[in-house]
Amino acid sequence: MNDPTTPSADFDLQTFLPYLLNQAAEATSQSFQATYRTAYGMNRTEWRVVANLGKFGTLSASDICRIAHVEKTKVSRAVLALEQRGWLRREALENDRRRENLTLSTAGQAIFADVGQKAIAFDRRLRARLGVAAAEEFTRALRLLAAEDP
Amino acid sequence: MNDPTTPSADFDLQTFLPYLLNQAAEATSQSFQATYRTAYGMNRTEWRVVANLGKFGTLSASDICRIAHVEKTKVSRAVLALEQRGWLRREALENDRRRENLTLSTAGQAIFADVGQKAIAFDRRLRARLGVAAAEEFTRALRLLAAEDP
DNA sequence: TCTATATAGTTACAAGCGTAACGGTTGCGA
């Protein structure tokens, strides 16, 4: 296999894991994005902010950066957009005036409940397509590859 | 952490397949991108064009669109950039003057060989991390999810 | 205390992107 005198096999993009991962990620994200885009005009980052605030209740912007692995400038802009539409409230912290607590408004919670339910259904369909057991193994592999180090 | 008032059926981004796919795709693509970016100043689309021309020899721009699932405007810009750096040649077709054949120059082929070898090594490391057998199953799942329909 | 280093979040600017329109070409059907 690794005879140094013979040229090694040519590279094939179609079997390259990063490429395949991108294709699958694009296809599924693109497909689900209609759910929050057409109904609420949110982009992906805004939806992720809503999803994390919906789950954790209250977070700071930098918390969201860490948890969801999103750039802080993206979070900053998403928070502004969500606030302007009345889906999110900011609250200053007395003990550290650099940060602010973010919380979904009632309207924001309703949106989280709506899109969240559809996300659960969407996820269930994807897992059914893979087979429920295989989906578990698949998820483990994704987490392994997503781990920072390489 | 968890708001005790939220019901347990709430959506959790951390188990959502499109999210996990994005994380894994971003992590691996980002990690490998250093290989072609620092050495040759290519972006992802340019690298994909090189990879496909390296494999197939000669293609038209629209061929690349179909094969690599890239927007035609991105391909157009990538081809221009690669041509200006002398890594790719265009050739008019007599029987259809709308299209042009694209081929890597000698320099382009050398780049393909270099980056391609590193890609193969990178891919091998990823698959080793998953376990070679598991990686096969993983690849099948990715192809299934990347299929257009949902 | 005073300095300097780190952090939180915002903003400016340039680069990248997708949508839509465009010019040029081909092929099909009336």
Next chain:
DNA sequence: TCGCAACCGTTACGCTTGTAACTATATAGA
């Protein structure tokens, strides 16, 4: 044959993004 639709590739425009700088606050060390 003409006319019209489909196609290839490029360009124009506006929106999104990342990098780097910035303000403001907090913390650690001399």
